[in-house]
Amino acid sequence: MGRLSLKETRQKEIILAFYTVAKKTGLENASIAKVADYMDINPSLIVHYFKTREALFSGLIEFILQQYSQIYKINGQAYTRTSEVKKLIDNLFSRKWDNLFDDSVFYSCYALTYRDKNIRSAFRLLHDSLRKLLIDALKKANKNGVINIKSEKETAEIIFALMEGAYYYLGMVDSRTDYTRKLATLKKQALALLGMG
Amino acid sequence: MGRLSLKETRQKEIILAFYTVAKKTGLENASIAKVADYMDINPSLIVHYFKTREALFSGLIEFILQQYSQIYKINGQAYTRTSEVKKLIDNLFSRKWDNLFDDSVFYSCYALTYRDKNIRSAFRLLHDSLRKLLIDALKKANKNGVINIKSEKETAEIIFALMEGAYYYLGMVDSRTDYTRKLATLKKQALALLGMG
DNA sequence: AAATATATTGAACGACCATTCAATATAAAT
DNA sequence: ATTTATATTGAATGGTCGTTCAATATATTT
Numbered sequence: 001m002g003r004l005s006l007k008e009t010r011q012k013e014i015i016l017a018f019y020t021v022a023k024k025t026g027l028e029n030a031s032i033a034k035v036a037d038y039m040d041i042n043p044s045l046i047v048h049y050f051k052t053r054e055a056l057f058s059g060l061i062e063f064i065l066q067q068y069s070q071i072y073k074i075n076g077q078a079y080t081r082t083s084e085v086k087k088l089i090d091n092l093f094s095r096k097w098d099n100l101f102d103d104s105v106f107y108s109c110y111a112l113t114y115r116d117k118n119i120r121s122a123f124r125l126l127h128d129s130l131r132k133l134l135i136d137a138l139k140k141a142n143k144n145g146v147i148n149i150k151s152e153k154e155t156a157e158i159i160f161a162l163m164e165g166a167y168y169y170l171g172m173v174d175s176r177t178d179y180t181r182k183l184a185t186l187k188k189q190a191l192a193l194l195g196m197g
Numbered sequence: 198m199g200r201l202s203l204k205e206t207r208q209k210e211i212i213l214a215f216y217t218v219a220k221k222t223g224l225e226n227a228s229i230a231k232v233a234d235y236m237d238i239n240p241s242l243i244v245h246y247f248k249t250r251e252a253l254f255s256g257l258i259e260f261i262l263q264q265y266s267q268i269y270k271i272n273g274q275a276y277t278r279t280s281e282v283k284k285l286i287d288n289l290f291s292r293k294w295d296n297l298f299d300d301s302v303f304y305s306c307y308a309l310t311y312r313d314k315n316i317r318s319a320f321r322l323l324h325d326s327l328r329k330l331l332i333d334a335l336k337k338a339n340k341n342g343v344i345n346i347k348s349e350k351e352t353a354e355i356i357f358a359l360m361e362g363a364y365y366y367l368g369m370v371d372s373r374t375d376y377t378r379k380l381a382t383l384k385k386q387a388l389a390l391l392g393m394g
Numbered sequence: 395a396a397a398t399a400t401a402t403t404g405a406a407c408g409a410c411c412a413t414t415c416a417a418t419a420t421a422a423a424t
Numbered sequence: 425a426t427t428t429a430t431a432t433t434g435a436a437t438g439g440t441c442g443t444t445c446a447a448t449a450t451a452t453t454t
Contacts (some may be wrong), residue, residue, distance in 0.1 A: 162362060
């Protein structure tokens with residue numbers, strides 16, 4: 001009895017608003033007050049749903065990582081054909097994600113990794129699970145003779161380093177042509193590792 | 198006439214203190230007030246040397262990038278011997294730098310890259326100049342027949358991606374053994390690119 | 395010793411913030 | 425209609441912050 005709880009709905013709304021404000025002002029300047037202002041509600045309502053500012057941050061991290069993980073919905077393939085592997089690599093080195101989350105907010109969250117144990121392990125967990133997905137894919141492809149590599153684990157590690165290194169550096173590159181050329185170079189290298197030069 | 202200026206000395210002291218406070222509290226929580234408190238001076242003295250909070254940030258960025266560039270004091274070599282190239286790669290994939298700057302502060306500064314044009318171009322400039330150093334080294338080595346690669350530029354790009362990707366991910370890895378094993382894998386790959394497997 | 399430029403302090407202001415608490419509003423259940 | 429649990433508001437508190445400004449201190453030059 002009593003009024004129905006809006007907790008889950010409101011929490012999601014608030015976190016989305018928090019993310020929006022962070023995009024606009026930078027995570028370091030995103031405050032409960034600003035989010036409330038943006039949502040046109042009272043600050044204390046936000047506190048009602050998130051006991052503390054830190055809880056709000058946790059919610060944002062969860063949201064960001066959830067978005068991040070969406071990149072890898074390239075699952076359930078059998079990897080019996082070259083084109084499937086090619087598609088997988090294409091996906092990793094594509095920038096569909098640009099629309100999935102804001103780089104500024106993402107790297108600000110990443111920086112928190114060095115100060116907050118919970119955020120750190122959440123990030124680590126996601127990155128490891130994504131690596132597992134690639135490893136599994138490579139194992140299947142290897143078994144099917146689509147590729148021929150010695151260690152799926154090592155190859156996956158290298159491909160991820162190429163990809164994450166690419167996005168680290170390319171985040172600073174404004175020129176569209178430079179960006180695509182450099183990204184193509186690194187993708188080509190990833191394919192070469194799989195004997196798909 | 199009048200009193201001698203302490204401007205340069207004090208500015209350096211203040212920036213170093215700012216960096217120290219940022220290490221302790223996180224860049225997002227480092228304030229003029231806290232720095233003044235840490236230095237046991239009046240906040241207004243900091244304002245006297247840095248007109249604005251933003252100027253203080255500029256100083257910190259300069260400091261961080263200066264530290265970062267120190268990694269690459271592997272210059273002036275002739276690259277006529279394999280060992281010199283090997284040493285170069287060893288350096289890139291070593292973690293001497295761990296002592297040069299704090300990861301948390303560094304990536305917080307990196308995140309600012311997405312919001313501040315000046316910081317962005319400063320970062321970009323440094324990263325490009327470091328790439329040029331490697332490209333030059335590879336060109337010499339290639340000319341001397343120490344290595345045999347098709348494009349020094351592309352190879353350098355790939356090696357940097359491997360390295361920067363390595364540090365991005367390894368920043369989340371707590372296990373010493375995992376860390377060294379994964380780093381070794383990536384270094385090995387860099388060497389393989391140079392035909393030095 | 396006087397003049398002068400810079401160093402340093404200290405107080406004060408206005409802005410913003412997270413959090414608290416009590417009061418009011420609203421919807422569901424009985 | 426009353427009860428009840430949750431939603432939402434609004435005001436207030438105490439803290440921190442960047443910045444300003446006037447006052448004082450100190451060192452150098454003449």
